[in-house]
Amino acid sequence: MPDSKPLVTIRGVSKVYERGRQKVEVLHHVDLDILTGDFLALMGPSGSGKSTLLNMIAGLDVPSDGSIQVAGRRIDRLSANELARWRAAHVGFVFQFYNLLPALSALKNVEMPLLLTRLPAARRRRHATVALELVGLSDRASHKPGELSGGQQQRVAIARAIVSDPTLLVCDEPTGDLDRHSAEEVLTLLQRLNREYGKTMVMVTHDPKAAEFGRRTLHLDKGTLVEQGRSS
Numbered sequence: 481m482p483d484s485k486p487l488v489t490i491r492g493v494s495k496v497y498e499r500g501r502q503k504v505e506v507l508h509h510v511d512l513d514i515l516t517g518d519f520l521a522l523m524g525p526s527g528s529g530k531s532t533l534l535n536m537i538a539g540l541d542v543p544s545d546g547s548i549q550v551a552g553r554r555i556d557r558l559s560a561n562e563l564a565r566w567r568a569a570h571v572g573f574v575f576q577f578y579n580l581l582p583a584l585s586a587l588k589n590v591e592m593p594l595l596l597t598r599l600p601a602a603r604r605r606r607h608a609t610v611a612l613e614l615v616g617l618s619d620r621a622s623h624k625p626g627e628l629s630g631g632q633q634q635r636v637a638i639a640r641a642i643v644s645d646p647t648l649l650v651c652d653e654p655t656g657d658l659d660r661h662s663a664e665e666v667l668t669l670l671q672r673l674n675r676e677y678g679k680t681m682v683m684v685t686h687d688p689k690a691a692e693f694g695r696r697t698l699h700l701d702k703g704t705l706v707e708q709g710r711s712s
Contacts, residue, residue, distance in 0.1 A: 486516070493511075493543045507532055511705075518696070519683070571646050578625070580640075587609065590639045591608040612636070634654060648681075648682070656685075671694075
């Protein structure tokens with residue numbers, strides 16, 4: 481079960497983009513708490529603001545107004561360089577199209593985030609090996625992405641996301657490029673990381689079946705939270 485203490489606290493967050501002379505408000509005064517150990521699915525139609533909200537939680541974008549606090553730190557006040565360092569230390573990313581480097585083995589791809597740390601090479605390799613074991617791909621460590629199925633590539637990407645033991649995992653349409661069987665394998669893995677290892681997750685998805693793997697679901701419509709789903 482999630483902790484009663486919020487890991488992410490969002491208050492009055494708005495986001496406005498300028499397109500020429502036109503101002504487009506993508507998010508409108510959003511308030512949201514994400515508890516430690518939560519698995520939140522964000523749903524909504526295209527253009528609803530869900531990916532923008534995910535990007536701001538992950539420190540990839542900043543609000544036009546309002547505050548975002550993660551693990552007690554106001555990330556909306558950080559400079560670009562401070563945000564980059566914060567992301568490297570605290571956020572694991574899982575994208576729709578895996579973003580693996582094709583010339584590197586699965587093990588080397590998983591090890592990539594650790595190159596930003598001061599860990600010696602032997603410890604980096606050990607951490608990457610353990611992460612691949614956790615996603616069930618230790619027997620594919622030497623394989624390059626082109627030698628793996630889509631589902632296996634996404635599991636490698638998840639191993640890469642968790643290898644540095646991040647505070648928060650953010651997943652942007654993680655099953656959007658997978659068939660139903662592979663999608664279920666990936667979602668079951670994410671659910672296991674949440675329920676057995678206590679990883680806090682925020683996932684954007686268009687798929688109601690994918691959202692069911694989370695602990696609760698929130699819907700965005702025209703930049704406003706409009707509905708809250710179950711929690712378990």
